[in-house]
Amino acid sequence: MSLAVYASDPSKTRGRKYPESAAPTRTEYQRDRDRIVHSTAFRRLVYKTQVFLNHEGDLFRTRLTHSLEVAQLGRSIARTLCLNEDMVEAIALAHDLGHTPFGHAGQDALNECMQAAGGFEHNLQSLRVVDVLEQRYPAFNGLNLCFETRAGILKHCSRANALLLEAQEHRYVDSGGGVAARFLTRTQPSLEAQLCNLADAIAYNAHDMDDGVRSGLLTVDQLSEVPVFKRFHQQVLASHPHLAKASEARRLLYEVIRCMLSAQVYDVIETTKNRLLTAQPRSSEEVGALPPLVAFSEAMSREAGEMKSFLFAKLYRHTNVVNQMTLAKQVIRDLFAAYTGSPQEMLKKEGDTLVAEEGRDAAHVGNGDPRAVADYIAGMTDRFALKEHERMTGQKLFSA
Structure with missing residues (x-):
């Protein structure tokens, strides 16, 4: 299918933070989609709450099935409008990667805990996941996605956070600004986004x-x-x-x-x-x-x-939903307090060495840095958060 003139053309991408040679059989946005699908954060979505907690039933939507449904709807519409289906799919599959366990209740609780350290917002965290937290490649942190995919993942952003992000987007200063520039200039994202x-x-x-x-x-x-x-x-x-x-x-x-x-x-x-x-x-x-x-x-x-x-x-x-989410918020608050007070609990032993989840810097995690704690909690599935909460507090708040 040929793309419309207003669609996002992968041959005209503004590139990746770390330049890479083109793939021989895939476009740049297909490559982004594949990296997202193979990421750890994507797999975790299967056990993250949409509305109903994971243990409440096998047939309720999760963040994973929601993301797949968004991708299906997006691709169907994109095909008719001659937009870039691969880019739509990549954005759709990645848009909730930064969501906490327990849905919006988890985000609200973690944001409260993080007020003194810049707050927490799941959409901004999705960008952080693909830019920093996924560690799969030898030459860089993150998935090194194309500029346009990253900009599409960033659905909303406060002015304060946009300024912070733009200060880090050195590669794009001379080409119209970074992924958060549109929140400062009040312009629109791509049609795919x-x-x-x-x-x-x-x-x-x-x-x-x-x-x-x-x-x-x-x-x-x-x-x-x-x-x-x-x-x-x-x-x-x-x-x-x-x-x-x-x-x-x-x-x-x-x-x-x-x-x-x-x-x-x-x-x-x-x-x-x-x-x-x-x-x-x-x-x-x-x-x-x-x-x-x-x-x-x-x-x-x-x-x-x-x-x-x-x-x-x-x-x-x-x-019923509010009662469940009230307990979920307590789990997040208790975990944040426990890990902040005992950051070594976020480390695991491999041989004779203490390492952080997904290879993150053990020194950064081990000093109880609030952002490292938020990263760790946000990356949890519902059931791992409940397991860790019971281990750390001795309490079992939900009956599975």
């Missing part, structure tokens, strides 16, 4: 409806209070009346969600095509100076927002 941001939101709403009903915390009747769900629910029953049987409840829900997903995908494609036709960008570089181009229509944006608000009130703030 814009698409990943929207695919993330689409995936969230769809799979959280499914998981909410599967968990028993939401009912179809409750979901029908939301106009967009009610409309598709009625359409599906009109086309397939046999799904009204109680025995077909699961199939009915799947079909409603499938129809909603399809409608949202086609809405993004149509709206984006119209915006591109109006803006007429002649290159990927011109995209940055334009308003956001990958978007829902106003009507679909409103409906998606209504569903998001509903899920926030009825699912994410459900008493």
